[in-house]
Amino acid sequence: MSNKRLAAILGGCIAVIVALVAVAAFPPASGEPADGEPDGNSAFHINVIPETPQEIDGVDVYKLSIPGQRFVFLVTITDEAQESELPVHISATAPGGEVVIYYEDIFEGEVAEVVVIPAPASIGQIIEVTITGTRGTATDEEVVGFEVAEGEDDRQEYAEMLLDRFVSWLAVNHPELGITEDTEWNGTTVSPVSWLVVSHYLFFSEDWEVHMEWHIMIPPYDWVKIDLRHRFDELAPSYAFEISSVDATSEPVAIEVPETVWR
Amino acid sequence: MELTRSRTGLLAGISLLAVVFTVALTFATLQLPVILGAWLSKYFPDIHPIMEPERVAEFMTVARPIGYACLAVIAILIVAGIVTGKRKLSIFGSFAFFLPTFGYFFASMFFLAGLGILRVLFIPFWDPSVNLMNFGDISYLPYMALVYPFWLGGVDIREALAWIAIGVGLFIFVLGTITWFYGKAQKRKTVDFWIYRYTRHPQYLGFIIWSYGVTLFAAQQPVPMGGSNPGASLPWLLTSLVIICIALTEENEMRKEDNEAYLQYMVRAPFMFRIPKFVSAVATLPTKLVLKKNRPETGKELVATFAVYATLLVLLSSLFVFLGWPPGIGWSDWPGFIPGIPGPIMNL
Numbered sequence: 001m002s003n004k005r006l007a008a009i010l011g012g013c014i015a016v017i018v019a020l021v022a023v024a025a026f027p028p029a030s031g032e033p034a035d036g037e038p039d040g041n042s043a044f045h046i047n048v049i050p051e052t053p054q055e056i057d058g059v060d061v062y063k064l065s066i067p068g069q070r071f072v073f074l075v076t077i078t079d080e081a082q083e084s085e086l087p088v089h090i091s092a093t094a095p096g097g098e099v100v101i102y103y104e105d106i107f108e109g110e111v112a113e114v115v116v117i118p119a120p121a122s123i124g125q126i127i128e129v130t131i132t133g134t135r136g137t138a139t140d141e142e143v144v145g146f147e148v149a150e151g152e153d154d155r156q157e158y159a160e161m162l163l164d165r166f167v168s169w170l171a172v173n174h175p176e177l178g179i180t181e182d183t184e185w186n187g188t189t190v191s192p193v194s195w196l197v198v199s200h201y202l203f204f205s206e207d208w209e210v211h212m213e214w215h216i217m218i219p220p221y222d223w224v225k226i227d228l229r230h231r232f233d234e235l236a237p238s239y240a241f242e243i244s245s246v247d248a249t250s251e252p253v254a255i256e257v258p259e260t261v262w263r
Numbered sequence: 264m265e266l267t268r269s270r271t272g273l274l275a276g277i278s279l280l281a282v283v284f285t286v287a288l289t290f291a292t293l294q295l296p297v298i299l300g301a302w303l304s305k306y307f308p309d310i311h312p313i314m315e316p317e318r319v320a321e322f323m324t325v326a327r328p329i330g331y332a333c334l335a336v337i338a339i340l341i342v343a344g345i346v347t348g349k350r351k352l353s354i355f356g357s358f359a360f361f362l363p364t365f366g367y368f369f370a371s372m373f374f375l376a377g378l379g380i381l382r383v384l385f386i387p388f389w390d391p392s393v394n395l396m397n398f399g400d401i402s403y404l405p406y407m408a409l410v411y412p413f414w415l416g417g418v419d420i421r422e423a424l425a426w427i428a429i430g431v432g433l434f435i436f437v438l439g440t441i442t443w444f445y446g447k448a449q450k451r452k453t454v455d456f457w458i459y460r461y462t463r464h465p466q467y468l469g470f471i472i473w474s475y476g477v478t479l480f481a482a483q484q485p486v487p488m489g490g491s492n493p494g495a496s497l498p499w500l501l502t503s504l505v506i507i508c509i510a511l512t513e514e515n516e517m518r519k520e521d522n523e524a525y526l527q528y529m530v531r532a533p534f535m536f537r538i539p540k541f542v543s544a545v546a547t548l549p550t551k552l553v554l555k556k557n558r559p560e561t562g563k564e565l566v567a568t569f570a571v572y573a574t575l576l577v578l579l580s581s582l583f584v585f586l587g588w589p590p591g592i593g594w595s596d597w598p599g600f601i602p603g604i605p606g607p608i609m610n611l
Binding site: 001003005017023024176177178206 | 553571578
């Protein structure tokens, strides 16, 4: 084979590959948005989970919380026109509570967390949370709320003991989750008042939200379940596990994953 | 009769030895990355790409030139090995090019954390603006063809398939190596017995199947938040092509050394494994069109053959890239959720 022929073949191959890479890197422009708005201001809609209050038989029913609890709202956006290259900035106000926002700038498909911690002075009141998204001149707003009841978190210690059982098992059996015995967790009570037979608790690590529920019952009915949601990119849990009996020290097993997060 | 019995015993012994080595190497394939990853994470800790983009940018400033330089050195090794016929250079280069695939076994948000630091070599293909790693996705066709029918029946064989490929690849590799040593101890010019009756290059075939299993495992790994897993199909594709070129180089040398005997052996045993004639005709068509002969014989012809096949396979893979397939988060999630099974799990 002559050098000239080899050069021609290699040149042709390189040209094809460069063209492919160029098309992948710089896809053909799809034009301006239909309404003529510049990309930085393109319209969007804000979505908040959970929906609270919910209208039941014509009455607004609010979810409950207690002072010091962290009430976590999940916020996503839906682009109304084409997907924008700029994120939406999320902010929130909640008179009567302290607001903390995790992952403030989101694109479609990402999840921000608006955390509201009710103050003791708000007992008996409804805390109204106004969540606002801003991108350039485009804004959208959602108002949600929850009721603050009297109570204290008396389940933390037991919930942490149960979590340890799952964490040590997950570290060995699901290394792909990145959960180890060194993973740090912050817990908060959830549904603190209305659920007596089944208790609920939420734990947050840097990456995961773990919802735990356990059955306050004698063995062999003393089950405990967890479901895991990947924070900031998932709206619903993606894994779930159960210990069928805590006293019998059963091993966790994978179970059907709930369709929604618990609040 | 005695001789036959002793040969059968020898073959059984060698097969047993191959099984033991296969089990040990399969375990090592999956366990060593975990141990090494835990150790390396002390030196290359995880960084949250969304929370700490500045730290990622700072790290990439240092890592990017290193990645490009390493890749250039490996490319030079491979090409020099093929052109000069010094195939050990090419073998070393292609193995080094594949090695970063083990970085996928370490779950991290930042792709260069822990064992992921090996993937510094993939930086030229793993740029945030254009991800070239998927330009080898045509390699997943056999995986898709095997997984999908079972998935339709509610059975998840993804992880099992990767295990099987790793085990089978290692078994063929070990058996080929033992057979080759045995043949050389008998001072045979051409080793053409036992596994060599079914493939002319059992070690290379074993490597390709083993590395395919590793690539499948890599593609199946989910990543923590902020991370991504584009898979490692392109490195596997290019490595396999290089290995095939090396095998062709070896055959050219064998034909020079032991022409008649080797030609007869080529008629009896397939190159890698037996395939239907029409598939073989389609697969070798580009060589015939470009070189006007059945196989490359010189270093230059091998380079040209490699370039043409690499380009064709990248072209075919581009369909996956431009169609954005598979949808969702990629191969780690494909073909989707099976009730009761929360995705691929690697229990070690």
